[in-house]
Amino acid sequence: MLTELAARARARLDPAHWDFFAGGAGDERTLRANEEAFQRLRLLPRVLRATGPRDLRTTLFGTELSAPLLVAPTAFHRLAHPDGELATARGAAAAGTVLVVSMAATTPVEDIAAAGGPLWFQLYPQPDLEFTAAVVRRAERAGCRALVVTVDSPVFGRRERDRRNGFTDLPAGLVCEHLRDGTGRVRDIVMDADLGWERIDWLRGVTGLPIVLKGLLHPADALLAVEHGVSAVLVSNHGGRQLDGAVATVDALPAVVKAVGGQVPVLLDGGIRCGADILAALALGAGAVLVGRPVLWGLAAAGADGVRQVLDLLREDLDRALALAGARRPADLTGDLVAARC
Ligand SMILES: Cc1cc2nc3c(=O)[nH]c(=O)nc-3n(C[C@H](O)[C@H](O)[C@H](O)COP(=O)(O)O)c2cc1C
Numbered sequence: 239m240l241t242e243l244a245a246r247a248r249a250r251l252d253p254a255h256w257d258f259f260a261g262g263a264g265d266e267r268t269l270r271a272n273e274e275a276f277q278r279l280r281l282l283p284r285v286l287r288a289t290g291p292r293d294l295r296t297t298l299f300g301t302e303l304s305a306p307l308l309v310a311p312t313a314f315h316r317l318a319h320p321d322g323e324l325a326t327a328r329g330a331a332a333a334g335t336v337l338v339v340s341m342a343a344t345t346p347v348e349d350i351a352a353a354g355g356p357l358w359f360q361l362y363p364q365p366d367l368e369f370t371a372a373v374v375r376r377a378e379r380a381g382c383r384a385l386v387v388t389v390d391s392p393v394f395g396r397r398e399r400d401r402r403n404g405f406t407d408l409p410a411g412l413v414c415e416h417l418r419d420g421t422g423r424v425r426d427i428v429m430d431a432d433l434g435w436e437r438i439d440w441l442r443g444v445t446g447l448p449i450v451l452k453g454l455l456h457p458a459d460a461l462l463a464v465e466h467g468v469s470a471v472l473v474s475n476h477g478g479r480q481l482d483g484a485v486a487t488v489d490a491l492p493a494v495v496k497a498v499g500g501q502v503p504v505l506l507d508g509g510i511r512c513g514a515d516i517l518a519a520l521a522l523g524a525g526a527v528l529v530g531r532p533v534l535w536g537l538a539a540a541g542a543d544g545v546r547q548v549l550d551l552l553r554e555d556l557d558r559a560l561a562l563a564g565a566r567r568p569a570d571l572t573g574d575l576v577a578a579r580c
């Protein structure tokens with residue numbers, strides 16, 4: 239189903255834009271590894287115990303989601319569909335889940351909020367602290383319920399497909415709306431190599447929103463994140479778009495879960511393509527997962543409706559996988575249900 243939607247998206251998109259969305263860094267080893275790591279997992283289901291109704295609902299920072307599944311922040315939705323992030327937000331709201339709005343969105347967060355669904359905001363902290371604080375306040379005022387701070391991007395990953403296609407800029411008429419400053423000028427987005435832990439401490443002083451640290455893989459960093467007072471960590475390699483050669487996220491998950499020791503939720507993204515992938519991530523200790531590209535394929539293929547279809551499909555597939563594995567709720571899933579790697 240998702241592969242069919244991806245094919246429809248590919249047929250509709252400008253090939254350079256398809257490459258931008260689909261591609262990864264370097265030789266795309268990590269991009270492939272994320273999906274392959276899930277495909278190597280084998281499950282060990284339980285039987286005759288999960289009687290009664292199933293319930294996928296999951297609460298994060300006081301927001302109830304229809305399933306432990308959120309929409310990952312991705313840039314430039316108006317390249318995928320004319321309705322852009324507005325369509326994504328409508329689809330996510332219809333599916334009962336959170337959209338994480340990208341700092342590189344092509345629609346202002348205030349307009350996205352008008353779709354009515356719950357939003358979180360993803361921040362690339364900029365070296366200009368005053369500007370960064372203003373963006374955070376803007377997200378707060380628009381009603382975003384958490385701040386997702388991306389920390390895996392001190393520099394842009396090297397994206398060979400974009401180089402080959404000469405894809406460097408948005409077409410005329412589209413801009414990163416959250417990079418506008420007071421004068422209406424649109425700044426260039428900066429990947430800040432001077433971003434350090436002290437900036438996380440600073441951000442905690444700037445906002446009362448829960449902070450989710452996005453893009454860590456090493457258990458030592460997860461522990462530091464907890465020590466610096468973050469509200470959740472998001473195990474991510476940016477969908478294979480930053481350090482090519484980085485470990486697949488589901489392979490990094492168990493050590494992070496162990497290091498965090500239940501102090502804050504551990505979220506994961508990268509390579510989630512079906513219900514069994516979600517089930518495996520939850521069984522290995524994730525509190526919820528995020529999906530990036532599948533949502534973009536839904537958006538490109540059929541706008542808000544396509545986004546909703548993708549999210550509904552994944553939720554229904556998780557529901558079926560839960561039943562087949564002998565679980566009623568995400569909380570029933572335990573590590574022993576993941577049997578082996580092959
Ligand atoms: C086209 C594209 C754009 C992305 N833009 C952002 C972004 O603006 N900010 C960010 O933190 N992550 C960004 N990401 C990374 C995603 O949030 C997420 O980590 C990744 O897509 C998950 O992998 P998946 O696509 O296999 O689900 C982007 C990913 C893609 C594919």
Ligand SMILES: O=C(O)C(=O)c1ccccc1
Pocket residue numbers: 313342427476479
């Ligand atoms: O984060 C990304 O992967 C990404 O593609 C991007 C592109 C432009 C601006 C910011 C992020």
